[in-house]
Amino acid sequence: MTTPIEHLRSFAHVDVLRRARTGMPEIIYAASKTTDQVIAIADHMLAANGRVLISRPTADMVERCLTTYADMTITRSTADRMLTVARVPIDHTQLGGVVGIIAAGTSDLPVADEAAMVCTELGCQVERVTDVGVAGLHRLFAPLTRLLEIPVDVIIVAAGMDGALPSVVTGLVDVPVIGLPAAVGYGHGAAGEAALGTMLQSCAPGIAVVNIDNGVGAGAMAARIATKAAQARARGTHK
Structure with missing residues (x-):
């Protein structure tokens, strides 16, 4: 059962239900995190929601994501400023404008x-x-x-x-x-x-x-x- 806040080791309290509450999912801000921390948080969010956005990943983080999530859909922005990893497609039943x-x-x-x-x-x-x-x-x-x-x-x-x-x-x-x-x-x-x-x-x-x-x-x-x-x-x- 998914709870609003899920504790992840000693470095993160993952807000997996943020999108249900606010309409906006939690996005991993990678710039000040280690690669291992980013992957651990991403694993948790993918298990809970099937999708995760990673903002400002380093080159090492991008490579780790490409390897770790090779069986998922990965979308990269210009200059790899943002990365989307998806196990499930976007829910287009929402009226997004x-x-x-x-x-x-x-x-x-x-x-x-x-x-x-x-x-x-x-x-x-x-x-x-x-x-x-x-x-x-x-x-x-x-x-x-x-x-x-x-x-x-x-x-x-x-x-x-x-x-x-x-x-x-x-x-x-x-x-x-x-x-x-x-x-x-x-x-x-x-x-x-x-x-x-x-x-x-x-x-x-x-x-x-x-x-x-x-x-x-x-x-x-x-x-x-x-x-x-x-x-x-x-x-x-x-x-």
């Missing part, structure tokens, strides 16, 4: 992919747009129009350097926008600091901002918004 994800530049793809994997795991349809930053703003309009015609329920905009694109998008759309600053850039305001500052100072109402490189947080918030929008549509359809 539609999330648009825009990466201002190719350098922003790792965090954008991290957000996309979270949204997909939560049953959302993800629509992607890449390399439409403000240095060539004319590239934005056709794909943004496509997103609105789908229509998407929420848009994540990942941007480093000046971080200006989320404000631009917010001024053009009628859906919530989540700004995702990426640790891209150099010199003054490097490592995402300038991007975060720009997004927080946006004069376009309707934008919310997560921390630098927080693709997990952006994906989780977008998925919640999209899921609630989809549920509302379903209720309206069945009246």
Whole structure:
């Protein structure tokens, strides 16, 4: 029988029922853990839920997962920023909604992919747009129009350097926008600091901002918004 919190040796209390409680599964943050700890926690979560997400694994962790879970489905994001190991398929009976994800530049793809994997795991349809930053703003309009015609329920905009694109998008759309600053850039305001500052100072109402490189947080918030929008549509359809 699965209990809400399962004790794992001396280093983890695994919250295996978090998704049932909050809609968001526990994600293993691997960056400050050992490979053995990550594998032990992943084993426990796979036994309980059949799926596990691992954020920021090291190269050694990725290789161990590929070996240990060779008989399961493994999905890797750009630069292996996130890993999904699955013994069972995603439950698509949930109404996940539609999330648009825009990466201002190719350098922003790792965090954008991290957000996309979270949204997909939560049953959302993800629509992607890449390399439409403000240095060539004319590239934005056709794909943004496509997103609105789908229509998407929420848009994540990942941007480093000046971080200006989320404000631009917010001024053009009628859906919530989540700004995702990426640790891209150099010199003054490097490592995402300038991007975060720009997004927080946006004069376009309707934008919310997560921390630098927080693709997990952006994906989780977008998925919640999209899921609630989809549920509302379903209720309206069945009246």
